Amino acid sequence: MASKYQAPRGTFDVLPGNAHARARVERAAAEIFSRAGYEPIATPVFEDTDLFERGVGRSTDIVRKEMFTFEDKGGRSITLRPEGTAPICRAYLEHGMHKLAQPVKLSYAGPFFRHERPQAGRYRQFHQIGAEAIGTDSPFADAEAIMLLADLLAELGVPGVELRLGSLGSPVARRAYLEELKAHLRANEGELSKDVRERIDLNPLRAFDSDDEGTQAVMAGAPTIVERLDGEDAEHFAEVRALLDTAGIAYEIDPTLVRGLDYYTRTIFSFVCEGLGAQSEVGGGGRYDGLIEQLGGPATPAVGWAAGIERILLALEEDEETAGRDAFLAVADEGQRRRALALASELRHAGLAVEVDLAGRSLKGQLKHADRVGARRVVILESEGGVQLRDMESGEQRPTDAAHLLEELGGAGR
Numbered sequence: 001m002a003s004k005y006q007a008p009r010g011t012f013d014v015l016p017g018n019a020h021a022r023a024r025v026e027r028a029a030a031e032i033f034s035r036a037g038y039e040p041i042a043t044p045v046f047e048d049t050d051l052f053e054r055g056v057g058r059s060t061d062i063v064r065k066e067m068f069t070f071e072d073k074g075g076r077s078i079t080l081r082p083e084g085t086a087p088i089c090r091a092y093l094e095h096g097m098h099k100l101a102q103p104v105k106l107s108y109a110g111p112f113f114r115h116e117r118p119q120a121g122r123y124r125q126f127h128q129i130g131a132e133a134i135g136t137d138s139p140f141a142d143a144e145a146i147m148l149l150a151d152l153l154a155e156l157g158v159p160g161v162e163l164r165l166g167s168l169g170s171p172v173a174r175r176a177y178l179e180e181l182k183a184h185l186r187a188n189e190g191e192l193s194k195d196v197r198e199r200i201d202l203n204p205l206r207a208f209d210s211d212d213e214g215t216q217a218v219m220a221g222a223p224t225i226v227e228r229l230d231g232e233d234a235e236h237f238a239e240v241r242a243l244l245d246t247a248g249i250a251y252e253i254d255p256t257l258v259r260g261l262d263y264y265t266r267t268i269f270s271f272v273c274e275g276l277g278a279q280s281e282v283g284g285g286g287r288y289d290g291l292i293e294q295l296g297g298p299a300t301p302a303v304g305w306a307a308g309i310e311r312i313l314l315a316l317e318e319d320e321e322t323a324g325r326d327a328f329l330a331v332a333d334e335g336q337r338r339r340a341l342a343l344a345s346e347l348r349h350a351g352l353a354v355e356v357d358l359a360g361r362s363l364k365g366q367l368k369h370a371d372r373v374g375a376r377r378v379v380i381l382e383s384e385g386g387v388q389l390r391d392m393e394s395g396e397q398r399p400t401d402a403a404h405l406l407e408e409l410g411g412a413g414r
């Protein structure tokens, strides 16, 4: 029964078969955030367009090409959020969170929207989990942020993860460096791709990210910001590295690391998983000391990251997962159907995951269905109060006492 309607391009339905693996990722993240004191925050899925233009940056691909922007009925320009950091900074300012003890540590999970060309690991509606620590410039906050994401990926068992680390320096140092870089690009203008050439002034750093061969050759000889870091920037970066070393977190310094958002200053990082192919980044982030000021607030340093839930699930290759059931209540005698439903409710109250037949199947049909839903045991209600307990793995079946059912089901195998 194919419908003439399909989910819009670049989107997907989360079906019950894949909802469990997804929930496991969100649960693991929530646990890690809560243990480290990152309180959950949720912001709307749409915001004023201006927030992202200012926050993410007009020269970025996200703002130039990828935003879902529309006019609402009041004539305002609205955008479906392409990322979570600018909205959280907006909320920080709007709710006067600078009056709270600093840093304010926040965590989030939810859908984000980018009009990108869909491919494996890249969607137009995707889901991120993320954390932000706002109100501190301490390298300890950078290291903690990185450690939280490293912990999450390790706890979930994401294979083949590598951490790439870089620093963009402070805005002043970066400006001087950018002039040097632009001069290098201009000197080699003829070999650059059109896209990079057009953006020499607007966003020269993106040249490091280009997949154009000519541009790559020019960039191999380009100066890097990491080589140019000095003073407090160099000290800050050295401390972040020392903290990661002490915590036993392996990383690789990537002097050409760039990220697709304009707000980063100093530390940037990226967790990649080679098995993922072209879209290999499972998560990343960095410090954004100028963003809150950019949005009209007081100078407020901050650091954070976001990870893509779909990328994590792809890396884990375990989208499909059944929840499993403690028991299925079957009836061998039609007269027992009502009792089965009441008993299922009773067992559920006691915390067991129990299903009951809702489709009037024969006993054979019920056993088959119990197997399909992943029930570990089947309780078979017979006429006159008789109860049989069947272990689905061994196939062993024996009579039991209704009074002891809860203990029997709650005991072994739980």
Ligand code: HAM
Binding pocket: 082, 083, 084, 085, 114, 116, 121, 122, 123, 124, 125, 126, 127, 128, 130, 131, 132, 259, 260, 261, 281, 282, 283, 284, 285, 286, 287, 288, 303, 304, 305, 306, 307, 308, 309, 310, 311
């Ligand atoms: P981002 O690198 O743009 O950073 O996105 C973070 C993660 O979201 C990526 O590493 C990737 O796993 C996932 N992601 C991005 N775009 C897509 C897509 N089209 N389809 C599937 N997954 C995607 C940010 O969004 C920053 N707000 C991170 C941050 C927080 N920096 C500081 N604080």
